[in-house]
Amino acid sequence: MALNLFRRRPAGAGAGAGPVGVAINVKAHNVPGAERTGRVFPGPLWWGLLLAVVFYVLAHASIIIGVWPVHGTSPGAGGILFRDGLALLAWGLVLLLLRRAHYRGAWGIVVMPIIVFCLSRPSQFQAFTDPAYQARGKARPVANQAKATRSRLSTIGRVYTPERQEVVYQGTPPPLPDPFKQAVGGETRGFFEKGLTYFPVFIAPLLVLVGYLVVSRQTWLLRWARDRRLFLFAPVMLLFFGLAMLPSARATGKVAGTTPWELILPFLVLTWAAVLADDAYNLARPGAVISPRRLGMLFVYGALPIVPFLLIHELGLSIVLATSFAAMLLVGTRRGWWAALLLVVWGAMVFAVFRTDERSQTRAGLAYHPYRELSSMAPDQQQKWADKVHQIKLFDANVLQGDWLGEGPGRGHGETAPNAADDGFFTLIAAQWGWAGGVALVLVYTVFLVELFSAAVRERGAFDRTVVTGLAMLIAVPFWLAALGDMRVIPLTGVAAAFAAHGGAKLLASAFAVGIIAGISHKRAAEERLGHVLDAPGERAEAEGVRVL
């Protein structure tokens, strides 16, 4: 079915091609405002994409030439390189297919994540192919040590004259150790675990396409989700609660070694958007909100989904969902007092959490006062706090190492920090690209987010507008939590930034969300184009929500 969608249709067939029976053939240069129809790939985006792809290839090459021989590699490094190559091809394929499917939405929505991916992926590539980063548990320090020894030997071999080498070695130089072999001897992960790490990177682009097709071509699906929201909401919540009640989920927040929670979020956003779209008028009036039925509805669809996250102590994801819902409420009802009320409630919640929850208190302490005076603590307290500070200490080291301009691709030793590829991704970027690079990546991501919210601005229907806002928030909030958390502006929450940091479920869910937004954007552009052509139903009717389907 999906493949049929890409076949070129005969002229005059299908909706949007002009009045039935009339074939219009207008040369491209004669079409006024062609850029606005979305068919033309905007020039700056095209050049940005091209530059990002070149950067992606060269940065990988630089790591292979400059880092691999010095540090050695983990087993499967070649596979990771192959996977990264496939991912790039997959993104390219998505763009080609969107062109083929006459995509008319904002190109920035689909191109910006590719640029972000190209700019950030090489840093992860270096971390994932690093022998010490890939080693687990006690094997890690062993690998770290062997890696360092190998580095010193290779530097001496590269730089010193034979005479100086003779002074150093007084004979035959020691052999270069293989850090990973020395530490663990081989790959320890099973096929399933390895697959979960490998596949999302090149499946994600295809999910963008799926999301786009679902919205733009199978319009009944969104309509069904809106009209029969309980059929979607009830099973999703049952599944959600069921998973959250599992002992492993309550203990570690993981199910079978994975974190599937991110995949649930888009469905919750869809149902909340449906609720808001149905009752936007009443929810915009303070008097109407205070009714048992409406309050119950707000609780069931707006507050209940956050409960499982609290059960599994996923503070980060609960913040993501809560802020997304709040933003949707705001955009759906267009009422400033909702914003003020939400801010007050939000502030009270944050205050309460950080006053009562010990874990949150610790996180706040780690963000704002990590290096407590050791002499003021008992020895066992010192050890406990030192264990907690360990990660922050290394994240800070990354930031300081990168300084203002960074050390370059794969350089800077950012991988020595635990979870540098996900929780501490921005510190990894800081080590390699410095303050300038970190800010550049954040600005590029901001452009992407602005593109997503601009799609919401263009939407006039309450449902589409709130869906786009909610999905955009699902991408935006984790990004800011991660970026600001890494720089200790706010406490770390452990959520990853989509398209930039590592994170399988996050990447898949975000790619799907981008696909949905692209589909909605395309639909809007197509409608506007049709509206201009037919001059109907007219500006006023459009403003009142009348739509052509």
Next chain:
Amino acid sequence: MVADTLLNYVLRGVYLLFGVGAVLAILRWLVAASRERREQWAQRIALAMVLLALLYAFGHARLLWNREAIEAGRAQYARFGDPRLAELNRAEVRGWILDCSGRDDRALARYAVREGEVSRVYPLGEAGANLVGGGDSAEVRDYTVERLFTRQLRQPLRFGERGELHPAGTDVQLTLCQPATLEAHRLLEATGLQGSVVVQDVRNGALIAYAATGTASQAPYGIKRYTLPGSVFKLALSALWWDAGMGDVKMPCPSEIKVNDRAPAIHNFESHEYASLEVPREMLVVSCNTQAIMMGLELRQRLGQEAFVDGLKRMGFAVYTDQRPRTPLDFWNSGNDQWVRRMSPPPNRVKVMKRFNAFEWAQMSIGQGPVDVTPIGVSRFVSAIGNGGVMLPVTLEADRLGEVPEGRPVMKPGTSLKLQQAMLEVVQRGTGIRAVPILQGTGWNMGGKTGTADVRRGHIPNGWFAGLMFGPDGRARYSVVVFLENGGQGGRSAAPLAAQMTRWMAQQAAAEARQAAQDSAAKARPRGERGREADRDSTTERRS
């Protein structure tokens, strides 16, 4: 790997380019958004994203601005394990610290295989721990070349290294000579006392040997420690006398002197007395305290206190009354600010009372009163005597020897010659006579001034010898300062040690001259002859 480095820079440039492009895109959007009248709240949320980007930029920069506090925090928690620090220390290849010869096999800090691992080693061992560095964590110690020259030692060796994951560092060559420092340390250690030996080249102020007791974590003993100069101060007094044109006059040298009725009498060492001696020369030779006191009082009376103080200041002494003088930062001829800040010794200083006190003045004249000096400060002063009265800053970095400043005249050239002559006499027939047998047969001479500084009552005094090594041509080559805490009389403890150091330097110079002569002779011989000689050698070797 220049290409790799260039690629590194290009890729960093691309990142910046994306940043600039994003800023332009955001500005464009802001302009469009200001005209947009449709969905205000979505627009405002998008605007909030831009503000958050600014917050990120500030937050990131804040961490960099607080670098020192964060690094101090990390250092505090380093003992609980820091894999990054461990990896970097193990992996990095710093530059070597080379000695005055610049030879790899004489390096003061280099890499070598130890227990199967390539590690940073410090061939000077304990001899260099106090100045160069040494031990497992030399780089975190405060007062070492290894620590204070970190930036230079980590500076990428060449452009191609800048793009490397672990760039090899740049070597730092010092003026310090490994064999001389080892010898100085050996001699010092043999005494079993706390102390310091400093040898400087008088022509350029280069520090040739430095040995001091104390561990690497303590402030360098010979550079930072204040102590009384004892009779070594008489050199400055004599310089003032001659500079003031007061000539050589005969004076008695009584066994004791009372400067006023209330003050106790000040004695000569072992209450020696002489009917008449020519001051200042013979005063220096026998180290007559009572004469020095009379000279001090006479100088004050003839010149006035202000001129006396000015004279001391000219000679590098900081003269103060209430507030202790600050450490001047012109002591070292160094391009390393960190070194200058951390390692500049406190100035040699003299305290002058607000109201004249004859007893204090008398004590000062013999280096027992309110006078404080450091061994390296004395070394610099003595070097000035050997350098025609011109005081140079002390140089430790070999590459700074090409940029030695002109120096500051601290005494007249004639005065410096007179002092040199008197110092030679001190050794030949004065308080330093125990050095003579040690120097015999070397062709070198040593002149100097002994010093015995009383510490607390009942304790053995500190011993000093501040001298000059004269080469076979009779020219002063090196200054040598020996300070021994509780070493007793300077002429008995410090002077023989200085003589042994001089003897060793003389032997080294002779060996080097022989080697140079052999080398030049080998070069001068015709090529064919050298070939035949080599053949003859190899034939002999085969036969044997």
